[in-house]
Amino acid sequence: xxxxxxxxxxxxxxxxxxxxxxxxxxxxxxxxxxxxxxxxxxxxxxxxxxxxxxxxxxxxxxxxxxxxxxxxxxxxxxxxxxxxxxxxxxxxxxxxxxxxxxxxxxxxxxxxxxxxxxxxxxxxxxxxxxxxxxxxxxxxxxxxxxxxxxxxxxxxxxxxxxxxxxxxxxxxxxxxxxxxxxxxxxxxxxxxxxxxxxxxxxxxxxxxxxxxxxxxxxxxxxxxxxxxxxxxxxxxxxxxxxxxxxxxxxxxxxxxxxxxxxxxxxxxxxxxxxxxxxxxxxxxxxxxxxxxxxxxxxxxxxxxxxxxxxxxxxxxxxxxxxxxxxxxxxxxxxxxxxxxxxxxxxxxxxxxxxxxxxxxxxxxxxxxxxxxxxxxxxxxxxxxxxxxxxxxxxxxxxxxxxxxxxxxxxxxxxxxxxxxxxxxxxxxxxxxxxxxxxxxxxxxxxxxxxxxxxxxxxxxxxx
Amino acid sequence: xxxxxxxxxxxxxxxxxxxxxxxxxxxxxxxxxxxxxxxxxxxxxxxxxxxxxxxxxxxxxxxxxxxxxxxxxxxxxxxxxxxxxxxxxxxxxxxxxxxxxxxxxxxxxxxxxxxxxxxxxxxxxxxxxxxxxxxxxxxxxxxxxxxxxxxxxxxxxxxxxxxxxxxxxxxxxxxxxxxxxxxxxxxxxxxxxxxxxxxxxxxxxxxxxxxxxxxxxxxxxxxxxxxxxxxxxxxxxxxxxxxxxxxxxxxxxxxxxxxxxxxxxxxxxxxxxxxxxxxxxxxxxxxxxxxxxxxxxxxxxxxxxxxxxxxxxxxxxxxxxxxxxxxxxxxxxxxxxxxxxxxxxxxxxxxxxxxxxxxxxxxxxxxxxxxxxxxxxxxxxxxxxxxxxxxxxxxxxxxxxxxxxxxxxxxxxxxxxxxxxxxxxxxxxxxxxxxxxxxxxxxxxxxxxxxxxxxxxxxxxxx
Numbered sequence: 010x011x012x013x014x015x016x017x018x019x020x021x022x023x024x025x026x027x028x029x030x031x032x033x034x035x036x037x038x039x040x041x042x043x044x045x046x047x048x049x050x051x052x053x054x055x056x057x058x059x060x061x062x063x064x065x066x067x068x069x070x071x072x073x074x075x076x077x078x079x080x081x082x083x084x085x086x087x088x089x090x091x092x093x094x095x096x097x098x099x100x101x102x103x104x105x106x107x108x109x110x111x112x113x114x115x116x117x118x119x120x121x122x123x124x125x126x127x128x129x130x131x132x133x134x135x136x137x138x139x140x141x142x143x144x145x146x147x148x149x150x151x152x153x154x155x156x157x158x159x160x161x162x163x164x165x166x167x168x169x170x171x172x173x174x175x176x177x178x179x180x181x182x183x184x185x186x187x188x189x190x191x192x193x194x195x196x197x198x199x200x201x202x203x204x205x206x207x208x209x210x211x212x213x214x215x216x217x218x219x220x221x222x223x224x225x226x227x228x229x230x231x232x233x234x235x236x237x238x239x240x241x242x243x244x245x246x247x248x249x250x251x252x253x254x255x256x257x258x259x260x261x262x263x264x265x266x267x268x269x270x271x272x273x274x275x276x277x278x279x280x281x282x283x284x285x286x287x288x289x290x291x292x293x294x295x296x297x298x299x300x301x302x303x304x305x306x307x308x309x310x311x312x313x314x315x316x317x318x319x320x321x322x323x324x325x326x327x328x329x330x331x332x333x334x335x336x337x338x339x340x341x342x343x344x345x346x347x348x349x350x351x352x353x354x355x356x357x358x359x360x361x362x363x364x365x366x367x368x369x370x371x372x373x374x375x376x377x378x379x380x381x382x383x384x385x386x387x388x389x390x391x392x393x394x395x396x397x398x399x400x401x402x403x404x405x406x407x408x409x410x411x412x413x414x415x416x417x418x419x420x421x422x423x424x425x426x427x428x429x430x431x432x433x434x435x436x437x438x439x440x441x442x443x444x445x446x447x448x449x450x451x452x453x454x455x456x457x458x459x460x461x462x463x464x465x466x467x468x469x470x471x472x
Numbered sequence: 473x474x475x476x477x478x479x480x481x482x483x484x485x486x487x488x489x490x491x492x493x494x495x496x497x498x499x500x501x502x503x504x505x506x507x508x509x510x511x512x513x514x515x516x517x518x519x520x521x522x523x524x525x526x527x528x529x530x531x532x533x534x535x536x537x538x539x540x541x542x543x544x545x546x547x548x549x550x551x552x553x554x555x556x557x558x559x560x561x562x563x564x565x566x567x568x569x570x571x572x573x574x575x576x577x578x579x580x581x582x583x584x585x586x587x588x589x590x591x592x593x594x595x596x597x598x599x600x601x602x603x604x605x606x607x608x609x610x611x612x613x614x615x616x617x618x619x620x621x622x623x624x625x626x627x628x629x630x631x632x633x634x635x636x637x638x639x640x641x642x643x644x645x646x647x648x649x650x651x652x653x654x655x656x657x658x659x660x661x662x663x664x665x666x667x668x669x670x671x672x673x674x675x676x677x678x679x680x681x682x683x684x685x686x687x688x689x690x691x692x693x694x695x696x697x698x699x700x701x702x703x704x705x706x707x708x709x710x711x712x713x714x715x716x717x718x719x720x721x722x723x724x725x726x727x728x729x730x731x732x733x734x735x736x737x738x739x740x741x742x743x744x745x746x747x748x749x750x751x752x753x754x755x756x757x758x759x760x761x762x763x764x765x766x767x768x769x770x771x772x773x774x775x776x777x778x779x780x781x782x783x784x785x786x787x788x789x790x791x792x793x794x795x796x797x798x799x800x801x802x803x804x805x806x807x808x809x810x811x812x813x814x815x816x817x818x819x820x821x822x823x824x825x826x827x828x829x830x831x832x833x834x835x836x837x838x839x840x841x842x843x844x845x846x847x848x849x850x851x852x853x854x855x856x857x858x859x860x861x862x863x864x865x866x867x868x869x870x871x872x873x874x875x876x877x878x879x880x881x882x883x884x885x886x887x888x889x890x891x892x893x894x895x896x897x898x899x900x901x902x903x904x905x906x907x908x909x910x911x912x913x914x915x916x917x918x919x920x921x922x923x924x925x926x927x928x929x930x931x932x933x934x935x
Contacts (some may be wrong), residue, residue: 062662089751111819115819169785170785171783171784171785171786171788173782173785173786173830173858174783174784174785174786174789174858174892175781175785175788176858176859176893177783177858177859177892177893177894180859180892180893180895180896180914181893183895184894184895185894191880217844222785224785224788248789250785250788250789250792251788251792252792252795252796253791253792253795253796254795255791255794255795255800255801255803255824255825256788256789256791256792256795256801258803258823259784259787259788259791259821259823259825259827260784260788287916288789288793288914288915288916289547289789289914289915290914298502316712317750319636320634320636320637320640321634321636321637321722321723322633322634322635322636322637322638322685322687322713323633323634323636323637323640324722325634325687325719325722325723326637326711326713326715326719326751326752328716328718328719328722329713329714329715329716329719331718331753332715332716332717332718332719333715333716337718338718338719339718340718340721356574356577356578358722359709360721360722361718362718364722367636395636395637395639395640396639396640396643400833429637429643429644430639430640430643430644431640431644431646431647432643432646432647433643433645434643436516450644450751451753452749452751452752453751453753465813
């Protein structure tokens with residue numbers, strides 16, 4: 010519990026010092042301080058040569074501050090990092106993010122210097138994230154201790170071993186309106202590592218799923234041990250970089266870690282209940298599913314998914330993706346078929362997927378969703394919509410129909426949405442997301458989300 | 473050759489009649505005429521009750537027009553389709569798109585009516601696309617004979633058996649700035665089918681690759697026979713819907729065709745040199761690769777890909793995807809390593825992928841691209857960039873560096889780009905695309921493009 014409290018300072022500090030805060034837009038210390046200025050807690054720029062940084066009164070040292078900051082961000086040139094860290098210790102700082110690079114990732118000399126940083130931190134009881142990282146973000150506390158743009162608020166915690174890739178994922182999630190709860194670029198993991206963060210995030214109410222980009226683990230057994238405990242309560246989705254020969258070689262020079270034998274990772278992840286994703290989109294799609302309840306798991310028969318659509322082809326592609334991933338899209342029971350036939354036009358295909366054809370309106374989505382959710386033989390619903398071409402129809406009414414059915418019945422079954430058509434369906438997508446239904450634009454993303462829910466449900470049925 | 477000339481009327485007609493053109497925005501005939509109004513040829517609205525449609529003088533019948541339209545689009549209620557088609561025949565129309573639905577897809581009665589349409593067309597020597605389709609688009613002639621938005625101009629021909637899905641793909645390509653040369657929604661394929669279109673498109677200079685969404689083929693052997701010939705000259709990429717059990721059942725009710733045993737399709741595609749894609753994005757990415765020259769194919773050793781990046785993680789993920797798909801990312805020759813070491817900072821990883829680290833600028837992209845392109849052991853280059861975080865740098869300078877190297881050397885090797893970071897890199901992406909380099913945002917898309925080039929190169933080495 011004490012350990013958790015310490016990590017809390019990285020995300021919800023009362024006061025933050027930025028050591029190396031700068032007025033020069035060509036320095037990372039400029040962006041970091043600019044991002045942090047909006048934080049609700051006190052944020053102090055530390056700069057040895059300036060009285061003000063970005064209009065805020067600056068201090069020469071973290072030791073001169075009017076209060077003890079619980080978090081310090083170090084973004085000074087490498088030669089000043091050690092002294093800055095020692096001053097943090099003397100000042101009573103609890104958590105330090107070291108953005109500066111040039112340590113363990115550069116070779117044995119840098120590794121030695123990195124160990125010295127850890128010794129300083131241990132001596133003062135501080136924890137370090139980094140060095141050689143992009144920083145830390147918490148969209149719920151409003152803390153952005155990085156030099157990249159603010160992520161959108163959400164419930165997926167993202168931890169990345171690659172800083173630049175992590176930054177690129179942030180930009181991507183912003184563009185695609187995907188929300189994150191926290192972002193941690195772990196850098197060289199001199200001190201705080203994946204296992205520490207897993208423990209902390211497993212207790213974090215704002216994070217419903219934990220997504221990790223991992224290149225290599227220093228202490229695999231400890232990671233797997235912690236992960237095994239965490240996955241009983243919260244899903245962990247991993248994207249493993251460096252799975253094959255040349256990519257594994259690249260990992261060695263990139264994060265200075267060993268990619269290791271992928272088959273061993275694969276088996277260990279499986280045993281620990283960690284869900285593996287193949288791509289960034291799959292990782293994010295899987296993680297986004299977990300604002301939903303888990304489906305009933307039917308053992309060998311997997312999970313039964315109901316698909317409803319206003320476009321045959323979209324239903325076909327989604328069903329292909331679901332079946333490829335081992336989910337079942339079962340035939341409907343005669344009773345359900347009867348109920349659907351009562352309300353759908355003769356041209357509709359009353360099977361699973363239910364093809365309501367292009368004329369389907371919001372009311373049809375509402376009624377069909379209700380019937381499918383009420384069927385005890387179906388454990389999950391995916392509502393599919395391509396942009397309606399009939400006049401006076403916008404996909405938003407379809408979205409509303411689905412949301413109305415879900416809220417009215419409150420069956421505790423997971424519901425996902427696949428709304429294809431780019432910009433045209435973005436309003437519908439926003440509406441669904443706001444109402445807690447994860448919404449995807451690509452069949453494979455919706456299917457990955459469904460798969461993750463099924464895998465987690467399966468995992469929790471194990472003793 | 474005669475057949476080809478007839479199909480030409482679907483894409484480059486001198487005059488077009490829209491039978492069912494409407495002033496009522498709730499009718500498809502409204503959208504179709506609105507889209508066609510911008511066409512450079514003459515476009516005539518046919519409407520039995522109105523003197524003007526959307527401000528354009530209307531005619532009661534296609535037979536009353538001042539000239540013979542080579543293309544007619546029929547978008548009248550079903551009961552008027554047969555008469556309208558017969559009038560087209562009498563008037564001397566050569567090509568007819570029938571958008572109206574309610575024929576073969578509805579059962580045996582509809583199928584009979586559909587056969588009657590074909591008989592009428594045959595009697596007059598007309599060709600039909602449809603019925604039950606979204607229409608036809610040609611971004612080079614400027615013809616949009618559909619009720620969906622204009623696609624962006626490009627060199628990928630897209631043919632879809634699902635109209636609504638085809639429409640959704642159009643919206644998606646517009647959102648993602650992906651260009652198409654032609655779009656054909658084939659509908660029920662009462663007359664013109666995939667094989668006819670393949671033959672025509674294989675001769676079409678504006679289409680460098682043909683992408684097909686197929687649910688089921690009426691005449692599989694004929695398709696494969698034609699495809700086998702076409703793939704010697706131009707790549708065909710297929711996304712097959714209805715591969716697995718439930719999805720195959722859905723196909724039967726959707727397009728009225730049999731999805732068939734997927735294993736048989738799979739083998740036949742392979743034999744015909746048709747490249748299979750698993751998803752819409754993969755299909756589009758693969759097709760987009762073909763404005764590039766084909767790489768050298770090294771038999772068992774596949775194709776040798778060089779990867780350069782400013783972010784280790786992005787290089788790792790791309791390399792994983794390339795290796796997963798059977799491409800080789802070989803170690804570099806000592807001579808190339810020596811040349812790279814001369815120009816890169818010590819912190820850079822001089823292997824393949826070449827990690828130039830985050831400080832890399834446009835000049836570095838230029839010099840590294842040149843060295844890699846000059847290496848006779850490397851057949852293809854993928855330039856990777858995540859948004860640079862250093863001040864005064866925009867990914868556009870990286871893009872310019874790559875383009876400069878490619879133009880200066882003109883090696884005839886294919887070059888692809890992976891520029892990750894959403895909005896932030898969209899200018900760089902536009903610049904690369906404008907300069908003929910297919911650019912992707914996701915590692916798996918870039919890898920799929922590379923794989924498609926390798927597969928086509930392999931196919932052409934076969935006797």
